[in-house]
Amino acid sequence: MQKLVIDGEKRLSGEIEVQGAKNSALPLLAASLLCKGETVLIGCPKLSDVYASCRILGCLGCECKAQGNTIIIKAEAPCGCCVPDELMREMRSSIVFLGAVLGRTGECKLSFPGGCQLGPRPIDLHLSALRQMGAVITERHGMLRCTCPGGLKGAELVLSFPSVGATENIILAAALATGQTVIRNAAREPEIVDLANFLNLCGAEISGAGSDTIIIEGVRELNGCEYKVMPDRIVVSTLMAAAAITGGEVSLKGARAEDVGAVIPVFEQMGCGIYSYSDRLFVTRSKKLRSVETVRTMPYPGFPTDAQPMTMAALSLANGTSIVIENIFENRFRHVDELARMGADIKTSGRAAVIDGVSRLYGAKVHAPDLRGGAALVVAALAAEGRTELFDVKYIDRGYEEIEKQLSQLGASIIRVSE
């Protein structure tokens, strides 16, 4: 068991290179399964979810070697089509291996994915789309058995919700399918664009990524390439919240303003100055932290649900009352009770949270409930009076590469202690 020990009231300052995006690296690793030859992914974050994906690739008969932030994959002739249950359960994104394995081998056996408990996380949109592409999928006792006699075929698909994972799964299944696949009401997240850019470099024919309509012309084969993973826009949002709550000023090297287009105005309303340069964002907060009338989470390009917990932590010290509406997940307020232990005044009802800013937060013993809830507690602890001990750090390690090193580099007093 490990914990983070954070002594608060330290103003963050300095420059940091933004880590590669977890939610891009994971589908890119799955996509490498589709490619003959060698794929080199540069700028992969060193995260437990990334290593779990490497283990899945190994189970599928691929060579997967991690050298720092570079991962080299050889998928010349994958021989497996079964993903072990314990690896499927490690994370939500394991489900995108379904589209890749079906696309490459024509059959797949796997169990339902795991991931942070943010409410029910069904995969009905994934399965319905793959069935329309010719996959025969049977579900028994939590196991999925999938075959596609005659191979996957392109289809006209309409998503009832712009699901990120479902969009990624369809792209992975369609890249080598016969014919054209059209995805309407597709997710528009930057990670979808990153996936399409990678696959096109490998020889795929994908257009429209980043819009709500994506067209994939199936090709006969894909060949691996070298690709740099995009910067992590949720880590950027987290560091923005850390600068805001501590009254600091930080330079986020590699951050792309367009990835956080809906987050910037919220932090500007909170009193931050955010300045965009060609290769970085500069974030400073010199005025008093102010409340924001309402923050609504929405699919991209709306305010990202993943940035909601950390933004709420910053709002808990803002002057005034703010409202957060969580429209994406049913149960994404699990960090509220832990923030309350630090003195935050937050009331929730269904998908709404009302945050009455307080003048001070206090260090406490708290537990990370999930990945971004844990990040929210780190943000709060940075500004709290006294010492915070944060347990269940494993959740945070799923999305932040050595978070204590990143924040220490910006002047925080934070160490990792093994219990």
Ligand code: EPZ
């Ligand atoms: C991805 O999850 C991200 N994970 C999540 O980040 C992120 O919060 C989410 O997209 C939304 O942006 C990865 O990329 C690995 P969805 P995903 O499918 O694909 C419902 C983090 O903290 N839905 O867009 O699972 C679902 O229940 C994680 O980094 C269905 O109903 O998200 C949810 O309410 C957390 N049926 C909504 O859609 C389906 O078949 C959004 O889910 C699929 C989804």
